Amino acid sequence: MSGTSPRAIRSVCIVGGGSAGWLTAGLIAARHGRDLAVTLVESVSRGTIGVGEGTWPTMRNTLRKIGLAETDFMRACHASFKQGAKFARWRTGAADDFYYHPLVLPEGFPDLDLAPYWNSAEQGSGNGGPSFSDAVCFQEYLCEQGLAPKLMTSPDYAGIANYAYHLDAVKLGELLAAHCTGKLGVNHIDDEIVGVSRRDDGDIAAVIGRDSGAIAADLFVDCTGFSSRLLGEALDVPFIDRSDVLFIDRALAVQLPVEEDSPIASHTISTAQKHGWIWDIGLPTRRGIGYVYSSRHAGADRAEEELAAYVGPGFAKLNPREIPIRSGHRAQFWKNNVVAVGLAAGFLEPLEASALVLIELSADYIATSMPATRQAMDFVARRFNSMTRYRWDRIIEFLKLHYVLSERSDTAFWRDNRDPATIPQDLQDQLELWRDTPPGEHDFASAHEMFPAASYQYVLYGMGFRTRPRAGQLAQRDMADDAFARTAAMKRKLGQMMPTNRALLDKLAQHRFPPL
Amino acid sequence: MKLAQLTRTDHADLRIDPARAAASAATVHLVPLVADEIRTVARQFPVFLAKDGETGAFYPAALMGLEPHENLFWNGSTIDADVLPLNLLRLPFFVGGEGAEAVICIDTESPAIDPAGPCPIVTAEGSESDYFRSVQAILGRLVQGQEPTRRLVDLMLEHKVVREFKLDLAFHDGSTSLLTGLYGIDEVALGRARDGIADFADLMIMAAMCLSQDHVGALVRRRNARLAAQADWFTPGA
Numbered sequence: 001m002s003g004t005s006p007r008a009i010r011s012v013c014i015v016g017g018g019s020a021g022w023l024t025a026g027l028i029a030a031r032h033g034r035d036l037a038v039t040l041v042e043s044v045s046r047g048t049i050g051v052g053e054g055t056w057p058t059m060r061n062t063l064r065k066i067g068l069a070e071t072d073f074m075r076a077c078h079a080s081f082k083q084g085a086k087f088a089r090w091r092t093g094a095a096d097d098f099y100y101h102p103l104v105l106p107e108g109f110p111d112l113d114l115a116p117y118w119n120s121a122e123q124g125s126g127n128g129g130p131s132f133s134d135a136v137c138f139q140e141y142l143c144e145q146g147l148a149p150k151l152m153t154s155p156d157y158a159g160i161a162n163y164a165y166h167l168d169a170v171k172l173g174e175l176l177a178a179h180c181t182g183k184l185g186v187n188h189i190d191d192e193i194v195g196v197s198r199r200d201d202g203d204i205a206a207v208i209g210r211d212s213g214a215i216a217a218d219l220f221v222d223c224t225g226f227s228s229r230l231l232g233e234a235l236d237v238p239f240i241d242r243s244d245v246l247f248i249d250r251a252l253a254v255q256l257p258v259e260e261d262s263p264i265a266s267h268t269i270s271t272a273q274k275h276g277w278i279w280d281i282g283l284p285t286r287r288g289i290g291y292v293y294s295s296r297h298a299g300a301d302r303a304e305e306e307l308a309a310y311v312g313p314g315f316a317k318l319n320p321r322e323i324p325i326r327s328g329h330r331a332q333f334w335k336n337n338v339v340a341v342g343l344a345a346g347f348l349e350p351l352e353a354s355a356l357v358l359i360e361l362s363a364d365y366i367a368t369s370m371p372a373t374r375q376a377m378d379f380v381a382r383r384f385n386s387m388t389r390y391r392w393d394r395i396i397e398f399l400k401l402h403y404v405l406s407e408r409s410d411t412a413f414w415r416d417n418r419d420p421a422t423i424p425q426d427l428q429d430q431l432e433l434w435r436d437t438p439p440g441e442h443d444f445a446s447a448h449e450m451f452p453a454a455s456y457q458y459v460l461y462g463m464g465f466r467t468r469p470r471a472g473q474l475a476q477r478d479m480a481d482d483a484f485a486r487t488a489a490m491k492r493k494l495g496q497m498m499p500t501n502r503a504l505l506d507k508l509a510q511h512r513f514p515p516l
Numbered sequence: 517m518k519l520a521q522l523t524r525t526d527h528a529d530l531r532i533d534p535a536r537a538a539a540s541a542a543t544v545h546l547v548p549l550v551a552d553e554i555r556t557v558a559r560q561f562p563v564f565l566a567k568d569g570e571t572g573a574f575y576p577a578a579l580m581g582l583e584p585h586e587n588l589f590w591n592g593s594t595i596d597a598d599v600l601p602l603n604l605l606r607l608p609f610f611v612g613g614e615g616a617e618a619v620i621c622i623d624t625e626s627p628a629i630d631p632a633g634p635c636p637i638v639t640a641e642g643s644e645s646d647y648f649r650s651v652q653a654i655l656g657r658l659v660q661g662q663e664p665t666r667r668l669v670d671l672m673l674e675h676k677v678v679r680e681f682k683l684d685l686a687f688h689d690g691s692t693s694l695l696t697g698l699y700g701i702d703e704v705a706l707g708r709a710r711d712g713i714a715d716f717a718d719l720m721i722m723a724a725m726c727l728s729q730d731h732v733g734a735l736v737r738r739r740n741a742r743l744a745a746q747a748d749w750f751t752p753g754a
Contacts, residue, residue: 152572153697511571515673516680516699 007374010037013217015193015207015230017042019169019356020342021223022176024363026066029184031367040180041189041207041215053281053288054082054268054353055164057103060157062360068179070156071512076175078283079167080505081159081266083139083149085352089272091464093408099131099462100267101352102139103162105454107483109136115438115457116473117480119466132461136483138490143267145495148504156513160494164353166268166281166288189215193224196234203337203374204230218374221366222340226347231330231340239346242328245400245422247413248276248349251323252303253290256314258282266501270351272406273306274298275413279350280310284505292325292349297413325349333388334381337374339366346392351402354395354450362388387448394450397427401456404431405463434460438467519610519621524638527622532647533633535594537607537626542590545581547601550661551668554721558728560599562735565669565678565699574669574678574699576725579735582685582693588738602661606654620655671718675709677701683732688740689747701726 012028014021021040029038063073073079084102091097106114114136121129134140139161142149150159180186191209199205206214207230222230231237243249258264269280276293291307300322308315329346333339341362348354365384371377403417404427420428430443439456460467474480499507517540520526541547546566554563554576561578568575578601580587589595595604608626612619622629635647644652672678679702683695701722713719 151569153567153569154572507570511573514567514572514574516678 006372007218009218009371009373009377011217012036012038012219012221012370013207013215014038014040014221014223015042016223016225016342016344017044017177018173018223018225018342019176020225020344020359020363021221022173022180023062023066023356023359024221024223024341024366025180025186026176026184027062027360027363027367028370029180029186030066032370034185036370037187037217038180038185039187039189039215039217040177041191041193041209041212043192044190046192053166053169053283054279054350054356055167056353056357056360057162057164058357058360059165060163062364064157065364066176066179067183068175069512069515071508073175074165074505074508077165077167077171078285079165080264080283081149081501082164082166082268083143083161083266085268085270086143087270087272087402087459087462090270090277090402091405091407091462093272093410099458100133100137100140100143101455101458101462102133102137102143102267103164104137104139105452106136106457107138107487108479109454110441112476112479112483113438113440113473114480114483115461115467116469117477117484118461119438120469120474122466123469133458136487138487138494141491142494142498143265146263146266146500146502147494147498148266148501149498150504150513151497151499152504152507152511152513154513155516160498163266166283168283169356191215193229196230198234201336202235204234218337219370219377220338222338222344223342225343226326228330228340228344230338231333231335231344235335235338237335237340238331239326240328240331241326242348242396243326245396245424246327246349247294247296247417247422248292248327249325250295250300250303251290251292251325252300252307252320253288253323254307254311254315254318254320256287256289256311256318258285258287261502264501264505268353271310272408273310274411275303275306276349277351278307278310284502294413297411297416329389329392332385333362334384336381337377339381339384341366345388348392348395348399351399352395352451354399357450358388358391358395361391390446390448391450393424393426397424398451398455398459400424400427401459402463405460405465407464431465434465434467436468436470438473517623518625519612520624521612522609522620522622522637528638530622530629530637531631531633532608532628532635532637533630534605534607534628534635534647536630537628538590538595538600538604539627540607540623541580541595541604542587543585545584545586546577546579547603549576549578549601549603549665550658551576551665551721552657552661553602555724556599557601558724558731560597560731561601561728562700562731563725563728564681565672566697567699573666574673576665576669579698579732582683582695582735582739588735588742602654602658606651606658609651609655611655611659618659620652668718668721671713672701672722675705675712677705677709677722679705681729685732685736685739687736687743689743691743700729 014025025040086100088098118132118135149161149163181188191212193207194210195208197205204220206216220230264282271278275298278291281288291303293303327348333345342359369380371380404423406414408414439453441453444453557578565574566577580589589597608623608628610621612621636645637648639645678699681698681700686692703726706722
């Protein structure tokens with residue numbers, strides 16, 4: 001060790017607001033209280049992208065840590081419940097082609113693996129039996145019936161079935177801003193950043209605000225969105241383009257007002273199109289609908305036609321907003337005393353709602369591993385970089401999995417997606433393995449996995465992939481029969497018991513979820 | 517149950533047998549309470565918080581059975597207890613509507629309506645009977661007690677003295693039951709929170725609820741007695 005005295009980390013400056021900036025501010029401030037001065041500087045008039053509308057179940061714990069009540073959060077963000085995703089027309093493109101990726105694990109998983117039993121029954125029935133997601137889990141039934149995952153008596157952030165949220169990301173930023181400044185002591189500066197000043201060792205000493213001058217801090221969090229002003233621009237960390245694997249590079253988004261009393265889907269609907277796919281996210285007040293497509297395969301006019309056909313007659317009155325997407329991420333996420341969170345770190349198509357969850361995981365790591373001194377920071381940064389890079393690679397593979405299994409060959413977009421040159425080698429190797437053994441926990445051994453083995457099962461078998469059943473995997477037949485029966489019984493029970501998604505959300509406008 | 521607004525035209529001649537009014541509580545295991553009766557009721561019954569299925573809101577209630585639809589204090593003709601909650605004493609009368617619109621209603625199908633009953637609603641002289649005046653006073657306490665009860669529940673939640681209780685019980689005949697959905701005052705948490713609870717009367721209500729949990733044992737004894745009586749019934753020659 002050198003003889004220099006340790007430089008304590010006493011202040012954090014988050015540059016940029018939005019979901020990324022305010023979630024990071026909230027998690028750091030809630031954990032460190034007044035021990036750490038947290039400042040968030042943003043140019044309020046600049047606005048935010050605000051299209052991240054789907055969360056993971058992790059958001060429940062994140063909001064609880066930040067100190068928000070679920071009722072207040074849901075009202076302020078016009079949030080609704082999300083119980084997974086319905087993938088329509090991904091496999092064959094036919095009108096009745098769909099499967100679910102629910103948020104509840106297959107019954108008995110992982111102690112009992114139903115995949116071999118389902119595959120074996122499928123082989124016997126000539127692929128005419130119930131779908132995998134419907135056979136092994138009750139949640140698809142709740143979604144198809146438009147039912148909610150919890151009751152009015154369910155405590156804050158707890159449910160009968162696992163759930164996440166659909167929300168208005170702009171409102172989420174506003175709610176968190178009010179909570180962070182009002183309750184958690186975060187200092188909020190509205191200013192345009194015009195430059196940075198550097199220390200001799202390459203660290204950023206301060207960001208320079210147009211009006212406020214130098215804003216100094218010991219750690220800077222770059223939440224400046226696609227522009228990545230600190231990590232990308234100031235510290236020259238290169239962007240790694242992943243469009244060789246994931247072709248989507250444009251989004252065309254609209255918001256469709258909905259009638260009062262209209263049903264609200266409690267799942268994201270993702271419908272495959274000729275050159276990409278359309279997201280459909282129901283909130284109590286509106287539906288957010290967007291076509292993400294590959295501009296290498298289709299022009300803007302073709303994309304707008306497909307989106308118009310999906311939305312229907314109401315489309316003419318809407319103003320579609322075009323958002324460029326650059327699939328990829330920075331080569332490093334934490335360099336010197338700058339760490340990037342959100343779009344400044346990278347972006348991928350919103351196929352599995354990975355944007356907000358990566359923000360939560362990154363911000364949570366920064367909050368819990370906050371180094372006490374600058375000397376300790378480089379090690380924390382190295383760990384963060386390898387962990388975060390692992391997560392991006394796993395997400396990219398999992399998103400690609402949705403494309404490589406498709407049987408669609410109606411356009412070059414779908415054919416090109418199956419070109420082996422575009423498929424990561426790890427994914428190709430795993431697919432080979434899964435022909436004879438279903439995805440299991442042994443395949444996903446890292447502490448930083450993003451998607452559990454069950455998620456791979458849902459997508460694989462939903463997309464028509466089959467694992468050849470082997471006798472050794474079918475030794476617990478009675479337990480498997482019981483598990484299939486329990487799933488059927490849960491559907492009957494919850495079908496009677498659960499309110500519709502709309503009914504529960506309407507009630508929540510007048511009543512509060514109990515705190516316990 | 518069939519509720520009708522109480523009027524002189526329709527109901528002046530009715531006579532009530534109050535002892536039989538509680539028949540409609542024979543299959544009720546939780547009776548809602550208002551704040552100012554909790555200390556009294558807690559002398560006999562365990563007092564917990566339960567959740568309203570419609571609103572998710574907590575309300576205080578006396579526990580009278582160990583499973584839904586069971587009332588272990590119902591002996592076939594009346595509720596056998598030293599103290600009764602206002603919500604049983606007011607039967608067969610109810611309040612319909614809210615605020616200035618509120619009116620007194622009667623359950624016209626109640627077995628308490630009995631031409632030979634001891635209590636008239638209207639006296640021979642045409643004035644309201646003492647019995648009916650006491651019913652009006654009870655209904656008044658229930659209506660006026662709503663807001664203080666909500667305040668008390670909020671206070672308990674604010675001070676985090678409430679925790680979930682799961683009654684996992686075993687009986688003499690070997691049977692077991694698990695009763696969920698009950699929330700009680702946690703003694704340790706109450707000890708921590710006591711300095712923050714400004715009003716001594718509030719603290720005493722919470723303490724009474726906490727101590728009343730011991731009465732669950734009395735409910736278990738009643739269940740065991742019932743099971744023994746049933747077993748005798750089915751034993752030839754007993």
